[in-house]
Amino acid sequence: MTTSQGGGNRYDFKAIEEKWQGLWNDNETYRTTEYDARKKYYVLEMFPYPSGRIHMGHVRNYSIGDVVARYKRLRGYNVLHPMGWDAFGLPAENAAQKNNSHPAVWTYDNIEYMRRQLRQLGLSYDWQREIATCNPEYYRWEQLIFLEMWEKGIIYQKVTTVNWCESCQTVLANEQVIEGACWRCDSPVLPRQMNGWFFKITDYAEELLADLDKLQGWPEKVVTMQRNWIGKSTGLTCDFQVYGSEAKISIFTTRPDTVYGVTFMSLAAEHPLIAPLIAGYEKEQEVRTFVEQIITEKQRKSNEEEPEKKGIFTGRYCLNPFSGKKIPIFIANFVLMEYGTGAVMAVPAHDERDFEFARKYGLEIVPVIMPEGVTLIDRDMEQAYTGPGVLANSGLFTALPSEEAKQSIIRYAVEQHFGAPHVTYRLRDWGISRQRYWGAPIPMVHCDHCGVQPVPRHELPVVLPQDADPGSSKCDPLHQRPAFYTTTCPVCQGPARRETDTMDTFVESSWYFARYTCPRFTQAPLDREKASYWLPVDQYIGGVEHAILHLLYSRFFTKVLRDLGYLDIDEPFTNLLTQGMVIKDGAKMSKSKGNVVDPHDLIATYGADTVRLFSLFAAPPEKDLEWNSQGVEGSSRFINRLYRFIAQNRQFLQKKAASRGEPGESGRILHRKIHQTIRRVTENIENNFHFNTAISAVMELFNTLSAATDPAARDRAEAHIAREAIEVILVLLSPMIPHFCAEMWEQLGNSGSVEQAPWPQFDAKAAAEEQLTIVVQVRGKVRGRLEVPADIDDDELIRLALTDDNVARFIGGDTVKKTIVVKKKLVNIVV
RNA sequence: GCGAGGGUGGCGGAACUGGUAGACGCACCAGACUUAGAAUCUGGCGCUUUGGCGUGGGGGUUCGACUCCCCCCUCUCGCACCA
Numbered sequence: 001m002t003t004s005q006g007g008g009n010r011y012d013f014k015a016i017e018e019k020w021q022g023l024w025n026d027n028e029t030y031r032t033t034e035y036d037a038r039k040k041y042y043v044l045e046m047f048p049y050p051s052g053r054i055h056m057g058h059v060r061n062y063s064i065g066d067v068v069a070r071y072k073r074l075r076g077y078n079v080l081h082p083m084g085w086d087a088f089g090l091p092a093e094n095a096a097q098k099n100n101s102h103p104a105v106w107t108y109d110n111i112e113y114m115r116r117q118l119r120q121l122g123l124s125y126d127w128q129r130e131i132a133t134c135n136p137e138y139y140r141w142e143q144l145i146f147l148e149m150w151e152k153g154i155i156y157q158k159v160t161t162v163n164w165c166e167s168c169q170t171v172l173a174n175e176q177v178i179e180g181a182c183w184r185c186d187s188p189v190l191p192r193q194m195n196g197w198f199f200k201i202t203d204y205a206e207e208l209l210a211d212l213d214k215l216q217g218w219p220e221k222v223v224t225m226q227r228n229w230i231g232k233s234t235g236l237t238c239d240f241q242v243y244g245s246e247a248k249i250s251i252f253t254t255r256p257d258t259v260y261g262v263t264f265m266s267l268a269a270e271h272p273l274i275a276p277l278i279a280g281y282e283k284e285q286e287v288r289t290f291v292e293q294i295i296t297e298k299q300r301k302s303n304e305e306e307p308e309k310k311g312i313f314t315g316r317y318c319l320n321p322f323s324g325k326k327i328p329i330f331i332a333n334f335v336l337m338e339y340g341t342g343a344v345m346a347v348p349a350h351d352e353r354d355f356e357f358a359r360k361y362g363l364e365i366v367p368v369i370m371p372e373g374v375t376l377i378d379r380d381m382e383q384a385y386t387g388p389g390v391l392a393n394s395g396l397f398t399a400l401p402s403e404e405a406k407q408s409i410i411r412y413a414v415e416q417h418f419g420a421p422h423v424t425y426r427l428r429d430w431g432i433s434r435q436r437y438w439g440a441p442i443p444m445v446h447c448d449h450c451g452v453q454p455v456p457r458h459e460l461p462v463v464l465p466q467d468a469d470p471g472s473s474k475c476d477p478l479h480q481r482p483a484f485y486t487t488t489c490p491v492c493q494g495p496a497r498r499e500t501d502t503m504d505t506f507v508e509s510s511w512y513f514a515r516y517t518c519p520r521f522t523q524a525p526l527d528r529e530k531a532s533y534w535l536p537v538d539q540y541i542g543g544v545e546h547a548i549l550h551l552l553y554s555r556f557f558t559k560v561l562r563d564l565g566y567l568d569i570d571e572p573f574t575n576l577l578t579q580g581m582v583i584k585d586g587a588k589m590s591k592s593k594g595n596v597v598d599p600h601d602l603i604a605t606y607g608a609d610t611v612r613l614f615s616l617f618a619a620p621p622e623k624d625l626e627w628n629s630q631g632v633e634g635s636s637r638f639i640n641r642l643y644r645f646i647a648q649n650r651q652f653l654q655k656k657a658a659s660r661g662e663p664g665e666s667g668r669i670l671h672r673k674i675h676q677t678i679r680r681v682t683e684n685i686e687n688n689f690h691f692n693t694a695i696s697a698v699m700e701l702f703n704t705l706s707a708a709t710d711p712a713a714r715d716r717a718e719a720h721i722a723r724e725a726i727e728v729i730l731v732l733l734s735p736m737i738p739h740f741c742a743e744m745w746e747q748l749g750n751s752g753s754v755e756q757a758p759w760p761q762f763d764a765k766a767a768a769e770e771q772l773t774i775v776v777q778v779r780g781k782v783r784g785r786l787e788v789p790a791d792i793d794d795d796e797l798i799r800l801a802l803t804d805d806n807v808a809r810f811i812g813g814d815t816v817k818k819t820i821v822v823k824k825k826l827v828n829i830v831v
Numbered sequence: 832g833c834g835a836g837g838g839u840g841g842c843g844g845a846a847c848u849g850g851u852a853g854a855c856g857c858a859c860c861a862g863a864c865u866u867a868g869a870a871u872c873u874g875g876c877g878c879u880u881u882g883g884c885g886u887g888g889g890g891g892u893u894c895g896a897c898u899c900c901c902c903c904c905u906c907u908c909g910c911a912c913c914a
Contacts, residue, residue: 009870221835225909228834233913253914266914306912334912344914352832353912426913547909617856618843624907626843634856637871644871683847693845696855703855775851780895782851820894822850830894 011643013607017739021122029755030124032080034533041077042534043068044513046542046550047084050110050132051091054117056582056589056615056627057543059599063612063736064579064621064689065541066123070735071685073124074759080534082516083118083125085111087134088439088505090168090184093475102474103438104466107134117600121608122738129519133508138515139440140461141525142507146443147454148564154200157452162431164192169477170434171196173504175229175549191298196433197442197501201556205230205425207570208555217575219622222547229548231426236410237341238419240265243317243326247273252340252424256413257405258347259322260394261368263358266311266332268342269294274314274331281315287331294333309334309357320345321418322409323395332357340424348384349376355384368394369402430553432504437477439502440464447489447496455498456490462498478502509550510557513537513572526566537573541621544578551576577689580624582615589627597627609737610636616691616736638699639740645706646726646744653723653748666708667718668770674725675767677701678760681732691736698732701725728760775826776801778810786827794821801827 024030034040045065048058069081085107092103099106111132118125131138149155163172167187171194176183201208209230212223235254242249249265267274269291278284290312297307311332318329334353335344348358349367358365367376369389376385388402396412397405413419433442441462443455455462465484467474478484478500489496511525517534518527542550551573558572581588584595602611614635619625646653663671677697684694705725708718726748734741734754745754769790774797776784784804788797798819801807807829814831821827 219836221909224835228910231910231913235914251914255914309912332912334914336913339913346914351914353914424913426910544908620844623837623844628843628857630857631843638856641871692843693855696845699855773851777850777895780850780893785851818894820850822895825850826895828850828894 009644010640011740013609013739016743017120017122017608020739020742021119024122024124025119028128030081030126031128032078032126034078034530036078038076038078040080040534041072041539042080042537043072043539044082044516044537044541046540046546047086047509047512048114049086049089049091050107050114052110052113054114054599056597056599059121059611060582060615060621060625061541061543061579062118062121062123063615064577064691065539066121066612066738067616067685067691067735068539068541068689069124070738070755071759073755074731074735074757076758080516081125082129082131082519083123083127084129084131084512084516084519085114085133086505086509086512087111087132088139088502088508090170090436090438093436093438097473097475102466104134107132107438120603121599121612124738129516131512131515131519133440133505133512134438134464136461136463138512139508141515142440142503142511143443143455143460143462144457145511145525145561145564146503147457147460149199149560150444150454152564154203154560155197156200157195157197159193159195160431161191162194162196163189164194165189168436170436171431173431173506173549174428175430175552194433196431197444197499199430199432199556201430201553202425202427204556204559205232205427206423207559208427208552211555211571214571215573215576218573219544219576219578222544222551222576222578225547226552229427229552233424233426235406235422235424236413236419237422238321238413240318240321240327240345242273242277242329243319245277245316247276249273249318249329249343250341251343251345252422253345255347255350255406256409257391257394257397257400257402258350258368259320259345259409260391260397261347261349261366262320262323262325262327262345263348263364263366264327264346265318265329266335266344266346266354266357267314267329268335268337269298269331269333270337271331271335271342273343277316277329278314283313283315287312287314291331294331297333307333309353309360311357311361313361321413321416328363330357330361338428339426349378349381350384350386352384352386355381366393368392430504430556432507433501434504435477435479435500436502437464437475439505440508441478442499442501442503444499445487445489445496446499447492447494449494450489450491450496453490453496459490464502506549506553510553511561513540513554514558514561514567524566526561528566528568531566532568535567536569536571539575539577540573541577541579543581547578577621579621580619582625582627584627586626597629602632606632606636607739609639609740613639613695613737617695618692620688620690620692638702639737641706642702642729643740643744645702646748649722650748652719653726663718663721667721670704670708670718670725671721672767672769673701673704674721674728674760675763677732678728678762679767682759682762694732695736698729702729705729727757730754731757731760772824774801774824776804776807777826777828778807779830780828781810783807783810790824797821797827801829 043065045061069079072079087107092107095106096103163177165172165182165187167185168182172182172189177189180189181187182189209232212227215223233254235252236256237250237252239248239250274291278287311330314329314331316329317326319326346354348354348365350369365378365381367378368391370376370392371385371387371389391397391400391405397408400408410421441464443460443462445453445455447453465481485498485500487496487498514526514531514535518530521527554572558567561567584597587593587595589596599611614632617635618631680697681694684690705722730741730745731754741754771787772790774786774788775782776786784807786800811831816829816831818830819827
């Protein structure tokens with residue numbers, strides 16, 4: 001059985017799509033070079049992980065990007081539109097183990113298959129620039145960047161408590177822990193002490209935060225998420241002297257104005273001062289047991305809600321440096337060692353957590369911030385007051401407003417040498433060590449004599465071994481491969497051990513957009529000139545799930561690469577479009593829910609153009625797209641209607657030169673509609689990529705064209721207008737359904753391809769209406785409509801409105817108080 | 832709890848700086864063509880007792896509110912003991 005749809009009723013999408021894909025491929029139509037007279041435009045979609053086959057989310061993402069690329073080409077830009085593969089990662093290992101294959105084999109097979117699928121969608125990529133991050137020719141440059149970052153001191157190694165996923169057998173970055181669970185497999189994440197490599201992203205915290213203001217072309221939501229993630233807090237660090245000891249406890253607070261309300265001190269269970277504090281005191285053993293208990297509880301906690309607040313008195317006291325007041329030192333389970341100093345000055349009157357804790361253990365509550373017109377009394381307080389106010393019982397600072405007091409108190413602490421202004425971030429350094437095989441090796445060597453040494457540059461790349469050691473699995477991590485890690489020290493030539501951790505795959509995706517500008521450059525990670533020409537990416541498109549992880553890391557890398565001298569930009573992505581998910585039956589498509597639609601089948605049934613058209617038409621790109629098989633039929637029907645119209649009117653449409661003279665009524669309407677459509681489509685794309693409304697505008701034009709083309713009147717003066725209409729339709733739609741438009745353009749006998757056609761020019765005069773429908777309202781309610789010439793004056797309009805029968809009826813006997821005329825729109829009569 | 836963004840026909844969605852709510856499409860209904868169906872074409876399609884009522888609910892500003900202001904309900908997403 002043939003799947004082609006010949007017979008004249010439906011267009012043969014299979015033949016047409018294959019033909020044009022072949023031509024684009026053979027002619028390298030989308031190959032891009034630099035230094036063109038045209039302005040550059042770099043449009044990029046987030047590159048896929050080669051998981052096996054493309055899914056509807058890919059189709060949507062890449063259709064959107066392709067429309068942008070094709071549109072910008074038609075508008076005369078030199079467009080860079082590349083594609084590649086985020087090819088390292090755990091699924092390859094899992095799949096390889098299951099199939100007794102090798103991750104590289106599995107990955108490259110998938111790339112092969114998915115590349116073919118992308119080609120079938122007719123996406124206009126410059127395939128010459130394709131990259132796969134698992135290729136040593138890619139990651140060797142990443143290793144070089146690593147070495148340069150190491151030299152610059154942006155990389156360090158430390159033993160810390162890391163996020164460990166037992167199921168993935170690897171460490172995760174903070175950003176990869178979602179509600180206490182692994183971002184990939186959803187199993188609980190446990191803390192674990194380990195040595196690992198870190199990127200000092202916190203060195204860039206301030207710039208990453210400040211530059212968010214430059215990202216005017218980003219969705220507000222993403223900017224806010226990043227701002228919260230960086231989490232800057234400004235305040236005071238200051239020291240509390242331990243009573244009867246030389247030791248000091250350093251605290252951080254964002255509320256120095258409440259410092260006279262401190263009634264106790266809370267330490268995190270992991271605080272290093274606890275051991276010396278309690279040593280030799282009577283309750284030592286009891287406290288020690290409590291601390292251990294809290295630490296185990298913390299390790300066990302996962303997605304559950306907040307545990308109940310609890311703590312224990314250490315038996316020791318410290319002194320408030322401002323008031324000299326002696327306060328008890330507690331250990332509390334809600335104090336985090338990772339944030340601030342791991343010690344909190346507790347102000348129960350003005351902090352909810354401290355309030356709860358104080359009430360539970362019967363501790364003193366001293367209100368020192370009074371809201372306007374209110375005097376707080378500790379016994380009557382039912383909750384902490386956290387708002388602003390005026391200071392009370394605060395020594396020198398009493399009666400100051402709280403905002404002002406913050407500054408004065410910090411200044412005082414500095415003068416008295418027991419404190420300093422301080423800024424803290426929630427952002428942690430990026431831990432990039434992974435204990436897995438399928439990733440880029442970290443190019444370092446450990447030598448017993450010389451310590452940690454970088455691999456000499458001429459030895460790069462440190463290649464990931466492709467063969468298994470005898471008797472082991474193909475996916476064994478590097479620390480189980482003596483043939484890999486046994487080496488000599490680059491300094492002393494003695495025996496040494498290679499680093500066996502691989503890099504987090506997010507490192508690869510943090511700079512790939514830059515490598516696309518010079519994917520085969522062999523001298524350095526980046527060709528400065530080409531990178532400078534193309535970057536930043538003008539339009540980046542991808543899922544909102546990357547709002548923090550990938551987009552924050554890429555911003556960080558851009559700044560690092562700038563500081564290493566490779567780039568001359570501060571931010572990688574000027575405009576960001578976060579497209580919504582593709583859902584079906586109200587839920588995200590997923591295998592477990594069984595609601596997956598495979599694009600492969602759809603393309604086979606309807607063709608790529610229909611699939612693209614539907615995914616663009618059914619919703620604006622930033623919203624979720626509800627998949628609807630009947631909607632796909634509708635898109636297919638529209639293209640087929642266009643096809644039949646052209647096929648059936650070919651003769652008529654050819655009479656371009658023959659028609660002369662004044663067009664009739666329908667011709668004038670059509671001509672006007674053409675120009676109104678050009679304006680609408682152009683604006684819809686330019687403003688916010690609302691292809692759904694752009695497409696509906698073209699549908700309207702086509703409806704007008706079909707109605708205007710009465711077979712009985714075909715030889716009339718309208719022929720050249722009809723011809724203009726169909727050409728405009730084909731150009732306007734060509735970014736969305738490129739195969740069909742290319743074919744029809746050719747069949748209509750145009751010289752040159754539709755891709756070389758100029759974007760149609762909007763003519764305001766041609767779009768102007770000659771007759772207007774004016775709405776007549778009485779007291780704001782529509783009571784009539786008038787057909788009037790566009791140039792009618794207001795007085796005449798009012799006169800006409802008042803004579804309208806229905807309008808007169810609603811005015812009845814009332815007197816007209818006022819009339820409001822809105823130009824070209826309406827008349828409102830107030831009675 | 833904090834932050835962000837939404838709630839418009841049976842459905843997806845339109846509506847410019849306040850000015851005809853429901854464009855376009857899907858579904859549905861009727862008709863044409865057909866032996867019949869599919870496909871296609873034409874017309875209809877918010878609710879409704881024809882006077883009205885309608886953009887989550889209630890108030891307000893205005894000649895006029897999906898749009899602006901206040902209060903409330905609800906959904907989605909992100910963060911979540913951050914001192």
